[in-house]
Amino acid sequence: MSEDNVVIRLENVSKTFTIRDKVSGNLLKKSWAFASGGNKRRIEAVKNINLEVKKGEFLGIVGANGCGKSTLIHLMTGVYKPDKGGTASIDGTYIRLSLGLGFNGQLTARENIYLNGSVMGVKISELNKNFRKIIEFAELQKFVNTKLKYFSRGMRARLAFAVAVHAEADIILMDEFFGGVGDERFKARSDEIFQKAFVNGRTIVHVSHNMRTIKQYADRVVLLHEGECRGIGSPDEILDLYRETIKVRRLSMREE
Amino acid sequence: MAQGLAARIYTIIPENNRLERIWLLAKTDFKIQYSSSALGVIWAFVYPLMRILIYYVVFSFVFAKDIPNYGFYIFSGIMIWMYFQEATKGGLKVIRSKRYLLENIRFNKLDVYYSSILTNLIGFLVNISVFLAMMIITGLPITWKLIYYPIFIINLMMLCLGISLILSTINVYLKDISQLWELVLLLMFWINPIFFAKQKIFNMFPALLYANPLAGIIINSRDVIMYGKDPDWFLVGYNYVLAGSILAIGVWSFNKFFHKAIEKI
Numbered sequence: 476m477s478e479d480n481v482v483i484r485l486e487n488v489s490k491t492f493t494i495r496d497k498v499s500g501n502l503l504k505k506s507w508a509f510a511s512g513g514n515k516r517r518i519e520a521v522k523n524i525n526l527e528v529k530k531g532e533f534l535g536i537v538g539a540n541g542c543g544k545s546t547l548i549h550l551m552t553g554v555y556k557p558d559k560g561g562t563a564s565i566d567g568t569y570i571r572l573s574l575g576l577g578f579n580g581q582l583t584a585r586e587n588i589y590l591n592g593s594v595m596g597v598k599i600s601e602l603n604k605n606f607r608k609i610i611e612f613a614e615l616q617k618f619v620n621t622k623l624k625y626f627s628r629g630m631r632a633r634l635a636f637a638v639a640v641h642a643e644a645d646i647i648l649m650d651e652f653f654g655g656v657g658d659e660r661f662k663a664r665s666d667e668i669f670q671k672a673f674v675n676g677r678t679i680v681h682v683s684h685n686m687r688t689i690k691q692y693a694d695r696v697v698l699l700h701e702g703e704c705r706g707i708g709s710p711d712e713i714l715d716l717y718r719e720t721i722k723v724r725r726l727s728m729r730e731e
Numbered sequence: 732m733a734q735g736l737a738a739r740i741y742t743i744i745p746e747n748n749r750l751e752r753i754w755l756l757a758k759t760d761f762k763i764q765y766s767s768s769a770l771g772v773i774w775a776f777v778y779p780l781m782r783i784l785i786y787y788v789v790f791s792f793v794f795a796k797d798i799p800n801y802g803f804y805i806f807s808g809i810m811i812w813m814y815f816q817e818a819t820k821g822g823l824k825v826i827r828s829k830r831y832l833l834e835n836i837r838f839n840k841l842d843v844y845y846s847s848i849l850t851n852l853i854g855f856l857v858n859i860s861v862f863l864a865m866m867i868i869t870g871l872p873i874t875w876k877l878i879y880y881p882i883f884i885i886n887l888m889m890l891c892l893g894i895s896l897i898l899s900t901i902n903v904y905l906k907d908i909s910q911l912w913e914l915v916l917l918l919m920f921w922i923n924p925i926f927f928a929k930q931k932i933f934n935m936f937p938a939l940l941y942a943n944p945l946a947g948i949i950i951n952s953r954d955v956i957m958y959g960k961d962p963d964w965f966l967v968g969y970n971y972v973l974a975g976s977i978l979a980i981g982v983w984s985f986n987k988f989f990h991k992a993i994e995k996i
Contacts, residue, residue, distance in 0.1 A: 492994075549834075552837065554833070554990075554994075555990065556990040556991075565837070568836075569837050570836050571834065577835050578831060579763070581763045581767070582759065589755065590756070590759055591836065593748060593752045593755045593756075594756070594832050595836050595837075595838070596752075597748065598748045598751065599748070599751055
């Protein structure tokens with residue numbers, strides 16, 4: 476742990492992807508495009524981000540679809556490497572929660588809990604102790620030995636969240652995790668956890684379209700727009716700014 | 732310098748639950764392989780036996796049985812081969828099949844490769860025990876030279892780990908590597924002394940004994956388990972150097988290119 480309690484640090488972080496578009500037409504055209512690289516395109520998903528997240532902080536990330544939010548999460552976790560000149564570091568164990576990912580559909584809830592927990596560094600003996608708590612938190616008592624492929628999205632989300640909470644990840648990164656799932660009861664329980672997380676000194680990075688959660692819990696919010704950081708500040712400040720950018724964007728789209 | 736070395740040694744010695752985790756990953760994968768079939772793990776016994784039976788019947792016709800105990804000859808070679816084939820093919824897929832963990836949780840990414848190598852070891856050990864049981868049943872002598880056998884298992888695991896890591900790296904730039912690797916496997920299947928007597932191949936192409944990292948392992952392991960002979964120690968040393976070099980290249984390339992590998996999936 477560094478002295479200044481910074482757990483995630485991004486310095487001059489940019490991320491450019493090179494992709495090849497599919498070429499339509501005959502074989503000659505295709506081979507020429509392949510050889511010359513004429514169908515190559517560079518996409519700057521994230522541009523020059525500087526950001527520090529402190530231990531115990533709740534950071535919200537907002538922005539329109541395709542503005543680079545998910546890429547930014549991947550850069551934070553170190554799964555993506557930033558372009559030359561930028562550095563990204565993360566300190567502590569983390570788990571990234573996103574919908575549809577994170578579990579193996581061929582495995583039962585029990586097997587997934589043990590696998591994910593173990594990979595996160597929790598000993599099996601400890602998982603034995605916490606197993607019931609995890610199942611109860613996720614309210615999946617009737618589905619312990621059911622394969623995940625039969626689970627609904629909401630059930631998966633509950634399980635992932637329960638594992639993240641009980642495996643005691645230092646940092647929880649949520650990528651539009653609650654988007655459209657979880658009933659009011661589950662939301663209320665996750666709210667409880669958000670509050671407790673501060674007490675335990677856990678760090679949360681929350682990418683969301685749910686302004687209510689961001690407004691209520693975030694210490695700071697980052698606004699991304701087309702890969703650039705448009706502002707970092709208090710929820711009220713940034714959410715106003717966000718509404719404005721959306722308005723401007725809608726207007727400019729109408730003009731086009 | 733000293734600090735860097737200490738850090739490197741630290742990553743080799745397992746911290747907290749690392750061994751437990753690798754074993755759990757391996758065990759779970761083994762279960763998944765068979766969980767969707769009705770017979771389940773029984774397939775791990777039935778499949779290799781059936782395969783060997785088919786080869787035995789077919790090749791006994793072709794080669795007029797110029798090798799004594801031909802069934803055991805094939806079995807001893809093919810269990811090495813099946814491990815090699817399954818482990819390298821599994822290793823090539825591992826980033827894709829373990830993406831759900833690699834992307835979401837912080838852990839040593841090499842662990843998924845270790846576990847992939849271990850998963851196939853379970854099946855391999857099943858084959859070895861079936862082989863030994865059949866030797867006992869048919870009255871072939873098992874000698875104390877069997878204690879050398881683990882030398883070849885470890886050699887084989889090093890080789891497969893190295894090749895898996897190299898193939899995963901190539902996969903970043905060449906998507907067709909899995910098809911190409913199938914072809915390489917097909918070729919290797921026929922230039923290794925699995926069905927043929929080793930003299931048949933290596934009298935014609937002596938270089939193949941050294942150019943192909945699997946040949947020495949098959950020959951030596953067969954001598955030890957089936958014939959009760961000492962292994963050719965020069966060949967053992969040579970194969971270890973070869974597998975070690977391949978593994979070193981694999982680890983180096985994996986560390987350098989892993990990020991690109993996961994981005995492109």
